[in-house]
Amino acid sequence: MANFYMGQGTLTAKLRRSHRLIAMLIGVQLLIWMISGCYMVLMNIDFIRGNQLVEQPTRSLAVQNINLNPMQIAQRYPHSKNITLYMTALGPRYKLQQADTLLAISAHDGSLLPALTQQQAETIAKDAYQGQHPWRSSILFQQQAPTELSPRWLPAWQINFGSDSLYVSATTAEVVTKRHDYWRLFDVMWMLHIMDYQERENIHNWLLTLASSLALLMAISGLWLVYVRFVPRKEQQKGQQI
Template sequence: MSATARVAGKVHKWLALLMAIQILFWFVSGLFFAIAPIEQVRSEHMKAAAPPAPISIAVAAAGLQRIAGAAPGERIEIRTMLARPVALVSPREGRPRLYDLGSGRQISPVPSALAVEIAEADHVGNLQAARVSLVTEASPEYRAALPAWRIEFDDGANRALYVAQDTGVVTARRSTLWRVFDFLWSLHIMDFKNHEDFNTPLLIVSTALALVMIVAGIVLFPSRLGYNAWRRRRRRDRQGPQ
């Protein structure tokens, strides 16, 4: 074995020992990502079909007239919520405000009972919410608009829907499958705290070491196949007896 092959062998062996567990995590998580349909991970298949309900200009104009005395906003969005027209007023600074255009009443912050109605209407089937809690801080499971209501369903998948308190919008759908996916994602990108940063120094160093290990393996490959020994024998045969 040549000196280069001996050095490559030692580098490959020790880096393989050092990186074995993380490489296992990369392959296991990568296999899971390839198998699990992303639509099911996001619970999109459990979202009830809700064709958009048209709102006439007259209804929208009358509703906006009812809230004409409200504080101004930089953007006004008119949509339906539980089959009734609403307006979301978003100021440049501060929290958005949601209004019922039928009554002119401000809905936000959305109360828990209304959030449960929104979540149950969004969920496929006729399941009723099992538990409701208010989320005020971001976590690995939920990083969208805050505060938000977390509405849990006993549907066999530990599904939880998040409804933003300011907008009344379902901002996230979580399940056991999503949580497994997220856990494996944290192992894959080596961000064990927030599960979202794939530029961590730990990942960069680990990937660089894995690359060195692969290159060392490629250098070692001809020697392990006996190619180098075959070349030496062939060279001796050509030179003949001394």
């Protein structure tokens, strides 16, 4: 029995050294997980999404400017799907999906509408913006999106009001997303949390899997060390005397 407890002590010592080594490897990432997790939990997600920056004006469809119904649009543009009639600051439009292309169609004459000009995009953004900053700049992204914009929205105008940015689809004339500094910090926290430092989307990457496995091993070894630490000493002494 004495040999058993001596063996157990050797095992515990090895486990303690392994626990410390794992803690050294994963400790910084554990701190990052706690900080980033707290930020993401404490922040209101509607605020992060920038809903407070935009109030889409309520507009009724100008019936007098709608000369074509959805069936007529479908006939003019065969093989189209998801045909939607909507109102913009530039008047009523249809948007539809044709193959892999999103099209904007005039509800007045059924013509294919061109991409928004800078002036049109700024008019739409200024009409929707509810923040406190003045207009600062406008940038058109056609081929490559900035890191804060999904490529699926291209082409899009970035309309900047101070540090706030509204992205207006150059195709559909809609505000497709909003960005501000708290969102940008949230995005950094999310990147650090899931350990995807490029796309910031893959939660199944090998680096996160490795770090999670090490953190689990550290937790299990730590629980065992706590158990061993609080085993009644009398029981150990009794075992040594047998």
